[in-house]
Amino acid sequence: MGTGLTGTQEQDAPITTSKDSDRSDIAAAQLDAAKGDTLVGKTVTINRPRQDLYDYWRTLEQLPAFMENVERIEPLGGNRYRWTVKAPAGRTVEWVAAITEEKPGEAIGWTSEEDADVANSGRVEFRDAPGGRGTWVTATLLYDPPGGIVGKVIAKLFQREPAIQVRRDLRRFKQLMETGEVATGAWTQAQRAEEMN
Amino acid sequence: MRALTWHGKHDVRVDSVPDPEILNPRDAIIRITSTAICGSDLHLYDGYIPSMKAGDILGHEFMGEVVETGSGSTLRKGQRVVVPFTISCGACFHCSKHQYSACDNGLPADNQDIAQAAYGQPMAGLFGYSHMTGGYAGGQAEYVRVPFSDVGPIVIPDGVEDDKVLFLSDILPTGWQAAEYAQIEPGDTVAVWGCGPVGLFAVQSAFLMGAERVIAIDHFPHRLDLARRFGAETINFEETKIYEALLEMTGGIGPDACIDAVGLEAHGFFADNVWDQIKVSTFTGTDRTHSIRQAILACRKGGRVSMPAVYGGFVDKFPLGAFMEKGLTLKTGQTHVQHYMPALLNAIMEGKIDTTFLISHRMPLEQAPEGYRMFHDKQNEVTKIVLKPGMDLPQAA
Numbered sequence: 001m002g003t004g005l006t007g008t009q010e011q012d013a014p015i016t017t018s019k020d021s022d023r024s025d026i027a028a029a030q031l032d033a034a035k036g037d038t039l040v041g042k043t044v045t046i047n048r049p050r051q052d053l054y055d056y057w058r059t060l061e062q063l064p065a066f067m068e069n070v071e072r073i074e075p076l077g078g079n080r081y082r083w084t085v086k087a088p089a090g091r092t093v094e095w096v097a098a099i100t101e102e103k104p105g106e107a108i109g110w111t112s113e114e115d116a117d118v119a120n121s122g123r124v125e126f127r128d129a130p131g132g133r134g135t136w137v138t139a140t141l142l143y144d145p146p147g148g149i150v151g152k153v154i155a156k157l158f159q160r161e162p163a164i165q166v167r168r169d170l171r172r173f174k175q176l177m178e179t180g181e182v183a184t185g186a187w188t189q190a191q192r193a194e195e196m197n
Numbered sequence: 198m199r200a201l202t203w204h205g206k207h208d209v210r211v212d213s214v215p216d217p218e219i220l221n222p223r224d225a226i227i228r229i230t231s232t233a234i235c236g237s238d239l240h241l242y243d244g245y246i247p248s249m250k251a252g253d254i255l256g257h258e259f260m261g262e263v264v265e266t267g268s269g270s271t272l273r274k275g276q277r278v279v280v281p282f283t284i285s286c287g288a289c290f291h292c293s294k295h296q297y298s299a300c301d302n303g304l305p306a307d308n309q310d311i312a313q314a315a316y317g318q319p320m321a322g323l324f325g326y327s328h329m330t331g332g333y334a335g336g337q338a339e340y341v342r343v344p345f346s347d348v349g350p351i352v353i354p355d356g357v358e359d360d361k362v363l364f365l366s367d368i369l370p371t372g373w374q375a376a377e378y379a380q381i382e383p384g385d386t387v388a389v390w391g392c393g394p395v396g397l398f399a400v401q402s403a404f405l406m407g408a409e410r411v412i413a414i415d416h417f418p419h420r421l422d423l424a425r426r427f428g429a430e431t432i433n434f435e436e437t438k439i440y441e442a443l444l445e446m447t448g449g450i451g452p453d454a455c456i457d458a459v460g461l462e463a464h465g466f467f468a469d470n471v472w473d474q475i476k477v478s479t480f481t482g483t484d485r486t487h488s489i490r491q492a493i494l495a496c497r498k499g500g501r502v503s504m505p506a507v508y509g510g511f512v513d514k515f516p517l518g519a520f521m522e523k524g525l526t527l528k529t530g531q532t533h534v535q536h537y538m539p540a541l542l543n544a545i546m547e548g549k550i551d552t553t554f555l556i557s558h559r560m561p562l563e564q565a566p567e568g569y570r571m572f573h574d575k576q577n578e579v580t581k582i583v584l585k586p587g588m589d590l591p592q593a594a
């Protein structure tokens with residue numbers, strides 16, 4: 001069974017798992033108004049109906065509840081949103097992104113505006129998991145790492161690398177949707193506040 | 198509050214640390230009344246488990262009284278509960294199949310990376326057992342924060358003393374699951390490697406499940422005595438060749454089911470350990486998979502091998518050929534504690550399972566470092582130490 005964006009006609013594995021060095025370009029060709037040249041993507045199964053998950057995600061202001069590096073998302077009207085995102089060394093970066101695709105219960109796509117510091121675009125897709133086992137949520141992200149390769153290494157050191165972040169954000173989304181909360185190993189409020197920084 | 202904290206190899210201390218707080222809706226705070234030191238804790242004590250941090254609070258076998266609840270908890274203040282060592286959400290696919298130790302959501306998202314890299318998928322969280330299993334503060338303390346308190350803890354009826362039910366937290370369900378995984382049939386002979394708490398509960402469980410005979414293997418005379426008390430025949434592996442003895446004791450057929458309750462933890466198989474002195478007198482030498490390999494070779498054709506014992510990474514010289522040719526079945530895993538607790542509580546109340554025989558020592562929490570030292574150095578006599586935070590310190594002589 002296919003999983004989102006596929007690489008070639010000969011197989012069903014998603015392009016995000018391809019060994020092809022052109023995989024970002026292939027993915028970009030399949031996204032609306034794609035921006036960015038680094039591709040990350042992940043799928044997680046969530047034991048909830050597709051529409052519930054879509055509805056939560058479509059209220060973009062709520063996403064910081066599980067996207068640990070996103071400080072806030074403010075609606076600017078007309079499908080435009082300002083993202084304020086934590087960057088390494090206590091800084092933040094901001095950009096405005098517009099919703100480019102909106103299929104209720106199925107998919108949401110977005111892309112950053114021309115002058116964004118961090119060019120990025122992405123898509124989250126909601127599909128019924130086989131066998132009535134909930135929903136497959138696939139997030140695909142294309143982005144230009146700030147400061148090129150060096151910026152990427154630094155970001156990784158601070159755990160703000162999008163590949164790590166997408167994987168962890170999806171796990172937190174699953175926790176929130178399945179259990180109503182985000183798991184923490186802290187035992188005091190102060191410790192948890194520290195973990196989130 | 199006071200809590201037993203880890204600071205490095207053979208360095209555990211009772212420190213004053215902040216009290217735990219409710220952080221998530223489904224949390225509860227428990228005031229600990231009894232908390233055991235486990236064989237697995239010795240592994241932390243010996244410094245062999247990675248991803249420990251100085252100040253981590255240990256302990257995964259505990260019970261106590263509910264003192265605070267989050268808005269989503271179903272517990273009430275004042276209830277007495279035993280808490281499973283596995284932290285499981287009750288809502289994911291695995292929990293819905295009662296595979297609680299495989300819960301998708303028990304580990305914080307960041308901590309899932311290590312387990313995913315090591316095992317392919319992340320496992321459930323565990324209390325007091327390194328940051329790879331979630332970095333959760335353990336229960337060798339006055340208080341503990343219990344996540345998912347609406348699905349984990351089991352409420353204990355009034356009048357049933359702690360010592361009877363404490364082991365519902367880990368080792369009793371582990372011994373029971375081990376016997377269940379051995380798929381015992383009437384007439385079966387079951388061999389159990391290791392007469393620690395897990396092995397001894399597996400012996401009792403195997404008889405309850407209809408085993409005709411149980412043969413228990415260890416080298417500590419006192420532990421073998423305890424196995425004999427429950428009706429097992431015993432073999433001392435320091436004095437006897439295990440494979441030869443098992444075949445002779447089963448008319449040349451081999452045991453129908455074999456349970457490995459030794460694993461990496463027991464005698465560590467580490468250079469500075471007692472195991473080193475033993476291995477020269479046994480036939481397989483240095484290999485870490487000693488007991489599981491013996492179990493596979495001794496097991497009868499078409500038989501079952503159950504492995505509650507914990508193994509960490511890769512093993513060497515695993516007899517895959519014997520395993521295949523003889524058509525064995527192997528079942529293993531961390532225990533799905535939540536699944537077994539209610540039925541086992543009933544079995545204890547009905548007097549079908551004896552639990553208190555195991556406790557050799559009771560001491561106040563303040564003496565926990567001494568308890569670790571004793572448990573580490575004297576495994577023959579020290580079968581189980583239960584720490585009681587409320588207990589008075591003994592008077593100086």
Ligand SMILES: NC(=O)c1ccc[n+]([C@@H]2O[C@H](COP(=O)([O-])OP(=O)(O)OC[C@H]3O[C@@H](n4cnc5c(N)ncnc54)[C@H](O)[C@@H]3O)[C@@H](O)[C@H]2O)c1
Nearest residue numbers: 236391393394395415458459460462463505506507531532
């Ligand atoms: N699956 C689970 O969820 C789970 C839960 C709890 C414990 N465990 C594991 O179960 C195992 C047993 O736990 P325990 O608390 O009873 O440990 P323990 O250390 O108290 O007991 C192990 C016993 O094995 C004996 N032994 C050592 N080498 C042996 C050999 N070659 N042959 C026969 N006996 C041998 C030791 O003398 C000791 O008495 C450990 O690996 C532990 O980590 C698993």
Ligand SMILES: [Zn+2]
Nearest residue numbers: 235237258367
């Ligand atoms: Zn234990």
Ligand SMILES: [Zn+2]
Nearest residue numbers: 286289292300
């Ligand atoms: Zn779960």
